[in-house]
Amino acid sequence: MITSFITHPDCALHDMGPWHPENPHRLTAIIDRLKLTGLMQELMQYKARPITDEQLFRVHPKAHIRSLQLSQPEQGFTPLEDETLLGPQSLDAASVAAGAAIRAIDQVMKNQTDNVFCAVRPPGHHAERVESMGFCFYNNAAIAAVHAIETFGLERVAILDFDVHQGNGTIDIFRNDPRVLVCSTFQHPFYPWRYAESQWDNIINCPLVAGDGSQQFRALVEQRWLTALDSFKPQLIIASAGFDAHREDPMGELNLEDDDYYWVTQLLMDVARRHCNGHLVSILEGGYELSSLSRSVHRHIEALVGL
């Protein structure tokens, strides 16, 4: 397997303060561990490019982006939602995070790589079409899916989200869009408190309850995701890869282990091999406890590489 690793130093420009769990140390911890173990040497490393307006406006309307830009302060923060703070360079970071997702799609669609991990922040899956929330401004996974559809003519893209939080933004953007299948496992009831009742055939909501762990997670993925995926036959798989369902992560109350991330990645790769030439693009979402985050991402990437 050829695996790309895409990131950008400007992801660190979005900094809501050292007290905030969604901080630049998250990427440093991931990159440090990959270098320490030598796994980084197995990856093709690339720098993201900023997203273009055209690519961004396909998902988030121009007026919404304009209002975000006008809200960006020259210093300090503009709070958009409880703990979602817009700082002076937050949108520069969001631009390269979304740009990484675009570059990842370009690489797999041009057969330059088999799969990609985008080590980016701010995350994206809570960002709805016209609302920023849950530490998210631009919906990176949605932008990637629409790019694959509009630029490369794909008709079926699957987005698979194993973050502890439901990907409400992705659901908001694609509800009732037959071109995109969205499967999400998440703790329920829990943030983001919306779209829990799915009325759309292309949205596969798989709630778990506080305290659930490997066994319940694996059973749901095998029963619900696999069935939906094999009948949808995706031409590309995008993972909204959040690692905050880990037992050691204080953000949620699920109890996944490092090996669950290896397991789910292998399962997605099997689906990708069956339906889409192994093409899989994984984009970082949550994960806030630095040790379990970096270990779990490491396991995820080991599976992507085929180790």
Ligand SMILES: [Zn+2]
């Ligand atoms: Zn999360």
